[in-house]
Amino acid sequence: MRLSKGTLVTRRETPSEADTRGTEMLLRAGFIRQLGSGLYTTLPLMTRVLHKLEALIRRELDGAAQEVSFPQLQPAALWRQSGRWDAYTQVEQIMFAVTDRGGRELALAPTHEEVAVAVARELVGSYRDLPLSVYQIGRKFRDELRPRAGLLRTREFVMKDGYSFHATPEDLARTFEVMGDAYARILTRLGAEWRAAQADSGLIGGAESREYLLLSDVGEDTLLYTADGLYVANAERAVSRAHPAPASPFSCFERRHTPGTSTVASACAALGCEASQMIKNVLYEAEFLEGGQPSTRPVLVSLRGDHSVNPVKLWNAVSARIDGTLTALEVADTEQWAGDLPLGYLAPDLPDGTERPFLRLCDGAAAHAQHFATGANETGFHVVGANWGQQYPLPEVADLRQVEAGERSIHDPAQPLLAARGIEVGHIFQLGTRYTAAMNLSYTAADGTPQTPTMGCYGLGVTRLAAALAEQLADERGLVWPAVIAPYEVILTVVDLQDTAQVEAAEGLYAELRAAGVDALLDDRPSRAGVKFADADLTGIPWRVTLGRTVGLGRAEVRERRGGETWEPGLGKITGFLRARLGQR
Amino acid sequence: MRLSKGTLVTRRETPSEADTRGTEMLLRAGFIRQLGSGLYTTLPLMTRVLHKLEALIRRELDGAAQEVSFPQLQPAALWRQSGRWDAYTQVEQIMFAVTDRGGRELALAPTHEEVAVAVARELVGSYRDLPLSVYQIGRKFRDELRPRAGLLRTREFVMKDGYSFHATPEDLARTFEVMGDAYARILTRLGAEWRAAQADSGLIGGAESREYLLLSDVGEDTLLYTADGLYVANAERAVSRAHPAPASPFSCFERRHTPGTSTVASACAALGCEASQMIKNVLYEAEFLEGGQPSTRPVLVSLRGDHSVNPVKLWNAVSARIDGTLTALEVADTEQWAGDLPLGYLAPDLPDGTERPFLRLCDGAAAHAQHFATGANETGFHVVGANWGQQYPLPEVADLRQVEAGERSIHDPAQPLLAARGIEVGHIFQLGTRYTAAMNLSYTAADGTPQTPTMGCYGLGVTRLAAALAEQLADERGLVWPAVIAPYEVILTVVDLQDTAQVEAAEGLYAELRAAGVDALLDDRPSRAGVKFADADLTGIPWRVTLGRTVGLGRAEVRERRGGETWEPGLGKITGFLRARLGQR
CATH class of the missing domain: 3.40.50.800 (Anticodon-binding domain)
Structure with missing residues (x-):
């Protein structure tokens, strides 16, 4: 191309909407222009980058899946079958919904699991039709609360999303690795500094999921990893060996007067112990929809005084233990408890109120505490030397705590966890039968019986990957593209x-x-x-x-x-x- | 590809939703599956066809325009600036609109003129930046009243749409022809039987527009053309020489008692004349929005008794003569006229009612009538021997009639008009300054003065073109693809x-x-x-x-x-x- 015949509008000054270096350079170099909040036009140079990236993705997926294209408008009935309509429209409010001239509701695709199952219902009849593996490259729409960083978090973006259906979990696991290998090849060919990490499945669900992240200080995700390369996990689901608590200074169970010590630090100072020797009890309120009706339930979380709650782990633990769709989970608003709760001095056995009984959960590290200190259920008083199973029944145990850099890894205590920031560019899931069962996808097995296929899904953000590369590679003079996706070589x-x-x-x-x-x-x-x-x-x-x-x-x-x-x-x-x-x- | 590794699900039986042969074959051959009304998944074979077609389009546009990609979600404010928000959301109801979590309205792109102008405002500063010519290939969304014929009329489809901005009308006209030439090459390379036709600009507007159509009996458009190839027009805007009316049998103006003759045929029989010697006066009611408020106005159309009103021409003529946005134009509902109108016996001078005065229009062919018969404004009575400018003032004259096959062409009376059915696959427009002026796009001319660029837009339906080819080429055994876009050769x-x-x-x-x-x-x-x-x-x-x-x-x-x-x-x-x-x- 001759620049004299084309359009290149560059800027010397930094645009006011540029909140990261990559965004600044993409704007200044004439690759993108903002049309509205979280909405961008890709100009000719960026359009070339995206086309080349899409071509690279297609090459690496060739043989592993066939390309299709699903509608972006999706009948709401499909989302009601899967049970996600409420979660996406009301809880997260992440999904745009439109009503057509006939009054029918349609979703504007934030993702395509439901549609993929609906199409598989048309294509899969017998075991001979499995595995079925398809992907598409197209737009997704999400009504993000806070669009940011140019193309990194937008309300409309291009994504590669794949869906596979299998007769056995083993076959699904094989395809999961085939897709992971393809992602690894793509990211390596781009010359990116990237990591694959164990991840939380979030709203998508399923048993096993893995994220692919580009390392970047502007990333929204924190990775915890070990130097030996054997462990990488998103902080949302990372696990570790907690620092062991020193032996408790308390040998007898006693009640102590500790006025004005409603924080862990002040209580420890008054009692003469460390935070790791104390159990704190945090009150949450869960809001959820049960048969479409809003409802609430109090949740009491016991964990070590030196630990903090991982909100994603807690969300998952509570979700798994209530009927209905969890819509909110916040530290309880104390105003509504009529002032009679001894906040800061709660014990694990805080009596149930007149409302529904507490959902009581104990973090795994806290479950090992012995002779611990905790609240006495009375303002100004603590107890010390308590033990689970003696003074307090042990609540249901779950992994609920936030892992911190410096803690030791599970696989090798000699390996401390290190932390880095990353931009999630891909996420692959072993979904199991969550969608296929809910949406009645079945096939006839070799023995003639009807069976439910197991399912995987595989996302790779096209716009986001290009933008993440721009972030990772840009320098003070501008963008730096790898040749394989550069607008021109x-x-x-x-x-x-x-x-x-x-x-x-x-x-x-x-x-x-x-x-x-x-x-x-x-x-x-x-x-x-x-x-x-x-x-x-x-x-x-x-x-x-x-x-x-x-x-x-x-x-x-x-x-x-x-x-x-x-x-x-x-x-x-x-x-x-x-x-x-x-x-x- | 090996079919043993891929997915091909063919059907022997005709699917119930197949209303055309092409649709039947696309469904039976496993190219597409319906997800909902007007919503289709393209399966692997069709996805390959569309990719190859897109590649062909890109090759032929190379050098004429640069590829970009606009958001499909568009701030409503842009559509209010151009003045099309009401027309698209209320009048035609063709546009899906969504409201985001912040309560802001967004359009889901039915087309991109507004966005193109908004982006041009960012890129065009001086005459040196012109011409600017861009295109994209992407989804469009239209809430069609009646989706039909598989991919031919859907609610979501892929389109190539281009936009160009120019300093002069001559430069726009050149680019208009460059785009037309590209379309001609594309359609010829596909081996399609196609025509380029003069067309109505519809909601898009502008002075000059040309449609590209594939000939097919399932097409919704009627083409009128001459055998010499010099004239092709969509029936919506075709012109012709009307068959001349024989000399009138009436030499004197007289009132005649003609009971029970409220139709043209019965009146002619009673009066002893031909339909072409009579002027009929048809009452319409125009509904429109004026400053957001709904309003109405009666319209009285005078035309020859042997002619019928072309609704598109009448819509355009009325639109041009009212303030505000025309929302409906129907033959008047007689119930609301309190029964005192002598319907079937109206004269061109029917007195204005207490409502707003009539908008009176006369078709061009009717304006030449002499010594004609028409209604007497009294039930059971006609007049004969009337003349414009004598008994009746001549209303505003406009081309309002439906042209019929067999009439003589304007350019050569020896050439009768022939009719064929076609599927519109492309439409190119010389828009002028309608959008650029309304949306304040300006540039600094060489002499330093601010000027408004003139604009063109160029649409080519990708999904529709592929589907139209399927219609045109399919036989009783199935689909027939030209090699250039066949899923495999x-x-x-x-x-x-x-x-x-x-x-x-x-x-x-x-x-x-x-x-x-x-x-x-x-x-x-x-x-x-x-x-x-x-x-x-x-x-x-x-x-x-x-x-x-x-x-x-x-x-x-x-x-x-x-x-x-x-x-x-x-x-x-x-x-x-x-x-x-x-x-x-």
Whole structure:
């Protein structure tokens, strides 16, 4: 392409809406423009990046799944069959819903599990039709509470989403790994610094899930990992060995007067113990829909004084123990308890009120506490030397605590957990039969019996992956693209358009590169050389060839954007030089 | 691809939802499945067709426009700026609108003129930035009143839509032709039987527009054209020379008693004249929004008794003459006129009621009538021998009548108009400044003055074009695809999987074809040969190679789907034979 014929609008100043470096550079380099909150137009350069990324994804999925395309408008009835309509429209409010001229509700696709099952119902009849593995690349819509960071969190984006159906969990597990391997190849070919992490399944559900993240300080996710590479998990579901609590200083169960010690720190100081030797009891209120009716239940969580509640783990634990759809889970608003609760001094056996009984849960690390201190259910009083099964019945035990960097890993206590920030770009799930059973997808097995297939789903954010790469690779001069998805592989910069020797050399090289299959961009704009150099850096095209006064001597500089190294292979050898370098992509 | 590894679900029976042959075959051949009213999943074979069609479109647009991608969710404010929010949400109700969690309204893109102008406001500053020409390929959403014919009229579909901005109308006209030429090349390369026709601009607006249609009996549009190829127009806006009315038998203006003659035919019989010698006066009621408030106005249309009103022309004529947005235009409901109107006997000078005065319009052909008969404004009475400007003031004249096949063309009275049915697949518009002025897009001209660019837009339905081709080419055995967009170019059918010679020959040829760049599908399913032959025909893959018992003799049959001709070039020459044939694509 000739820049004189195309549209490139770059900016020198930082746009006010740029909250990350990658966003700033994508805006300044003319790759994207914001249309509204969380809504972006991709301009020609970004459109090329996305097309190349989509092509890379298709190549790596070839043979593992067949490409289809589902509607983005989906009958609400499908979401009611799966039981997710309430969760998506009312709880998270993440789904846009429209009503058509006939008064029928339609979902605007945030994801496609329901549609995939509906289509599988049409295609799967017998065991011979399994496995079925399909994917699509298309738009998704999510009414995000807080769109941020340009293309990283938007209300409309491009995603690759795949769905597979299997006769056995083993076959599903195989495909799960095939998809994971494809993601690993894609991220490696992009030259990204990435990690695969154990993850929480969230609203999608299912037993096993794995996230693929690009490391970046602007990421919203925290990864906990070990240096030996054997453990990587999202902090939302990471596990560890808790630091052991020292032996308790309390040998007898006693009640102590501890006025003004409603915090763990002040109580420990008054009692002469460490936070790890105390059990704190935190009151939550769960709101949920039961048969469409809103309802509430109090939840009492016991955990060690030095630990904090992981809200995702607690959400999952409570969800699994109530009937209906959990819609909110917050630390209880004390106002409504009529002031008679000894907050800050609660014990694990706080009596049930006139409302529904407590759902009582105890974190796994707290379940091992011995001779511990805790509240006495009376303001200004604690007890010490308590034991589960003696003074207090042990509540249901669940992993509820937030793991912290520095704790020891489960697989090897010699490995401490390290922390890093990451951008989730992919997430793959072994869903089991959650959707297939709810939506009555069945097949006839070899023995003639009706069976329910097990299901997996596999998401890879296309827009987000491109934006995450921009974040990870951009420097202070602009974007830096890997050649495999760069909008162009090479930019030819003509220093002085008045110099016919330069123009002719550029035109000759441009034709030569194109004939050799190199995706070249010719900057033949009548701008100053400094502007062209700055634009070449800003747009992040991996290779720049500068055609200046030395072309008469058969010389031109070749410069790699990443790293800034320069070469002078001689004008006649530039095409071969670049083909060799690009061949390594 | 090997069919044993993929998913092909074909049906022998005709699905109940198939209302056209193309739809039937797309459903039976496993190309599409319906998810809901006007909502379709494209399965792997159809997804390949659409990708190839998109690639063809991109190739032909290369150099004429740069590809971008706009959001499908669009702030309602943009549609209010252009003045189309009411028309799209209330009048046609064609646009889905959603409200986000912040209570803001968003349109779900039925088209992108507003967004294109909003983006151009970011990119265009000076005359040096013009022309700007961009396009995208993506989904569109329209809440169709009556989805029909599979992919031909759906509520969600893929479209190529382009937008261009220019300093002068001449430059716009040039780009309009460049786009038209690209469409012509695309349709010709597809081997389609197509026509370009003058068209009504509809809701999009603008001065000049041209439709591209595939001829098909299932098309919703009627084309009127001349055999010399010099005139093609959609019946919605076609013009012609009306058949001349014979000289009137009435020389004097007289009132006649004509009881029981409220129809044209009965009145003519009673008066002893032809329908072309009579002026009928038809009462319509226009509903419109004026500053957001609903309002109405009666419209009285005078036209020759042998002519009928073209509703599109009348809509445009009324729209141009009222303030506000026309929302409905129907023959007046007589109930509300309190029974005192002499319906069937109206004259052009029917007195205004207590309501707003009539908007009086006269069709162009009727304006030439002399000594005509018409109603007398009294039930049971007509007048004859009337003339415009004598008994009746001539209302505003406009082209309002429906042109019929058999009438003479304007450009050459020797050419009668012929009629054909067509499926609109493309529509290009010279919009002028309607959107750019309303939305305050301006640029600084060379002389430093602010100017408003003129705009064009160019739509090509991707899903619809593929479906229209299926309609046009399908036969009683199934689909017939042109090689350029066929899901595969060649299908290799192994007659007997137990015969290792057949399997080996097929595998060898499959590898050879793929190495030669031919897109081959290997039918290695353990099905009966008859099933495989039927599926090969049904899916419409252009070339089939049958590997049967004669492979031992070095022979295999090559068969062209379209036409059914067969060849036996010898096993070793099949790849060369097919490459030569496919090279003609």
